[in-house]
Amino acid sequence: MKVALKVIYIILSALLGALFLYSAYTKTLPIQTFEYTLVEFVHFPWWLAAVGSRLLIGLETALGVLMILNIYGNKKWILKLSLLILATFSIYLIYLWATVGDDVNCGCFxxxxxxxxxxxxxxxxxxxLATLLLLKFHDGLKGKIAHIISIVLLLGVTSVPFFYYPIPSxxxxxxxxxxxxxxxSALYKAERPHIPDVDLRKGKHIIAFMSLTCPHCKIAAYKMQLMKRDNPNISMFMVLNGDSTDMQQFWDKTKAEDLPHEIxxxxxxxxxxxxxxxxxxWVDDSWVVAKSDYITLNQQEIENWIESKE
Structure with a gap:
């Protein structure tokens, strides 16, 4: 009976570890989406979201590997750390449910x-509950070497996302x-059913050209609406291309319907x-003075540029 229970706990630990690994993996598809989720719902500043997303992915990966190996370290500190992270996640979920509602993707996967x-x-x-069972009834691999491995693996694996997904300039x-x-001028032709409310040919504006079906365009639009929400004084405009049947899916994904835009x-x-x-x-009096992609588009740099007299 004891052998059977031990096998069950070994399998349970491996399954928990696999779930941690899968959770970490899905947050990298792409990592920017997870970053922007932290900005939108947790209200992290952009730099902290970039650091926090990589740290969390690294921690989940490290804990997943160690739980698959059934290595918990002295006093099962790996399991205790897992409980702390799960409790922190749960507090975030309660906050999200209370402030945004239940009809939203929490981003856990x-x-x-x-x-x-x-x-x-x-x-x-x-x-x-599964982690508490392991904490009470399953020792895993014990000993000094196992404890050292737990520390080295946790520190080493946690740092990997910072190198594999370097924070961009x-x-x-x-x-x-x-x-x-x-x-x-194509945006202001007399025969168009609608023209922009703002004259994009004068002043400083961030103008993004996007396809309604382009995945990276959707990420960029999601990021832009978060910036606009944080600072309404930034002039941002989207020029969209695509079939009208794809429009609603684009808005559902980006939440950017309130950003000024034209087809x-x-x-x-x-x-x-x-x-x-x-x-x-980056357009200044009809001159393109700079270009960004969705990764390097930075709110602070935009604000500095708008305030500068150059």
Missing amino acids: GDAIWMSPSTSLLKNLGLI AAPSFLKDDKYEIDL LLGQDFVSLSGLRLPAIY
């Missing part, structure tokens, strides 16, 4: 599995002598955007 806060709380409760690619004038089709769009999307231009 990234975009791979849509999970509401209430469902995720039930999942966490099951994980906590915040600076855009300023064009300097290569800046060029962009002709935005532009055909050669008019391609001549402005080029073939690589999203194309995010």
